[in-house]
Amino acid sequence: MPSRSKSKQPTIAITLNTAWNIYNFRLGLVRALLAEGYRVLAIAPPDDRVAAIEATGCVFIPLEELNRKSTNPLQDLCLLRALYRIYQKEEVDLALHYTIKPVIYGTLAARWVGAKTINTLTGLGYAFMSRSPMYYLVSTLYRTALRFADQVWFQNPDDRQLFLQKKLVEAHKTDVVPGSGINLEVFKPRAKQRQDTAFRFLFIGRLLTDKGILELAEAAARVRATHPACEVHVLGVLDVGNPAAIRHEQLAAWRAAGTLIYHEPTTDVRPHIQEADVLVLPSYREGLPRVMLEGLAMAKPLITTDVPGCRETVQDGVNGYLVPVKNAEALAAAMLKMTQLPAEELARMGEAGLRLAQSRFAENLIVAKYLAAIRQLLGQEAVVLEEIA
Numbered sequence: 001m002p003s004r005s006k007s008k009q010p011t012i013a014i015t016l017n018t019a020w021n022i023y024n025f026r027l028g029l030v031r032a033l034l035a036e037g038y039r040v041l042a043i044a045p046p047d048d049r050v051a052a053i054e055a056t057g058c059v060f061i062p063l064e065e066l067n068r069k070s071t072n073p074l075q076d077l078c079l080l081r082a083l084y085r086i087y088q089k090e091e092v093d094l095a096l097h098y099t100i101k102p103v104i105y106g107t108l109a110a111r112w113v114g115a116k117t118i119n120t121l122t123g124l125g126y127a128f129m130s131r132s133p134m135y136y137l138v139s140t141l142y143r144t145a146l147r148f149a150d151q152v153w154f155q156n157p158d159d160r161q162l163f164l165q166k167k168l169v170e171a172h173k174t175d176v177v178p179g180s181g182i183n184l185e186v187f188k189p190r191a192k193q194r195q196d197t198a199f200r201f202l203f204i205g206r207l208l209t210d211k212g213i214l215e216l217a218e219a220a221a222r223v224r225a226t227h228p229a230c231e232v233h234v235l236g237v238l239d240v241g242n243p244a245a246i247r248h249e250q251l252a253a254w255r256a257a258g259t260l261i262y263h264e265p266t267t268d269v270r271p272h273i274q275e276a277d278v279l280v281l282p283s284y285r286e287g288l289p290r291v292m293l294e295g296l297a298m299a300k301p302l303i304t305t306d307v308p309g310c311r312e313t314v315q316d317g318v319n320g321y322l323v324p325v326k327n328a329e330a331l332a333a334a335m336l337k338m339t340q341l342p343a344e345e346l347a348r349m350g351e352a353g354l355r356l357a358q359s360r361f362a363e364n365l366i367v368a369k370y371l372a373a374i375r376q377l378l379g380q381e382a383v384v385l386e387e388i389a
Helices: 019-035 050-054 073-089 100-113 125-129 133-146 157-165 213-226 248-257 270-275 290-297 328-339 343-361 363-377 381-388
Strands: 011-015 039-044 059-062 094-098 116-121 151-154 174-176 200-204 231-235 261-263 278-281 302-305 320-323
Touching: 011 019, 011 073, 011 100, 019 039, 019 050, 019 094, 019 363, 039 073, 050 059, 073 100, 094 100, 094 363, 100 116, 100 133, 116 363, 151 157, 157 174, 200 213, 200 270, 213 231, 213 328, 248 261, 270 290, 278 290, 278 328, 290 302, 290 343, 302 328, 320 328, 343 363
Parallel strands: 011 039, 011 094, 039 059, 094 116, 116 151, 151 174, 200 231, 200 278, 231 261, 278 302, 302 320
Antiparallel strands: none
């Protein structure tokens, strides 16, 4: 491992699978690290969010070698080499890794240059959930890489327990962080502006089978059969190329039947959440679903499945309803129950959700946890305490 200068400004790398991911989920952390005096590198494949990321004052480094859908081992070796070269050239002191390939290959690269690591597993992904042959390869890669990680964080306790049961990581390295945090100044309650009286459900996410889109469509048909004034809106991308993606023809059929009202992806989901009565996510499993945090912060009741990641966002009967996974009948029943609640009860649920966002999921709480861990790993606790004093 190369020797490192003790006098230089500490360099923190944040490595993800898309620049969009950094912009949408990690920009608050980037700003906080810069405010603490760290030199910050944002490393990801470039997209149209690069300029906004660079506007914070961090350094963006394009990672063209990362293809999140590729299973080509030679391409992944190129990714490993690219990360090693970046970390070595930029003299990275600590790397924050998110999503599967940055976690695996970034950890190995950081180990080779002597950098500390905090890995955050934001979800298990299709390869891990499908139990296909790819599952065994991914498990082996995780087990190999996480041996060299300093800290490994999970976004829900179920994912942490699963990795411990599979002996993919040592318990003393692990912790649970409740998501990426939600900026309560950006996402906050807004009064509906629409004049119609339709009861509107809203799903935001990729149109994948493991997001529960098939169950949602079936439940929507059931609900609309008896309550035709109800609307089920869907906002998201088809994600063509993902093995779990639905076909264009299927979406077109739902739209033609009036089962679902589809909206193209947008850079700002707040107007859609604002006009919704209830947010719905019937996912099969999540890390910690960002859309549910956005709904909480905007004081919307939620319906989601009683599965890892999702159940953390709903206290059943308090700020929404939990339903069994892969059960369209139960989902439809919960949706119908929501339509029958008086406006005052829906508002009460929304307010309870907002309190949950404020007490557990606020971005400043999540950022503070990262900052404390970074200081500890870099041996900076005493310096920080003196500055506060």
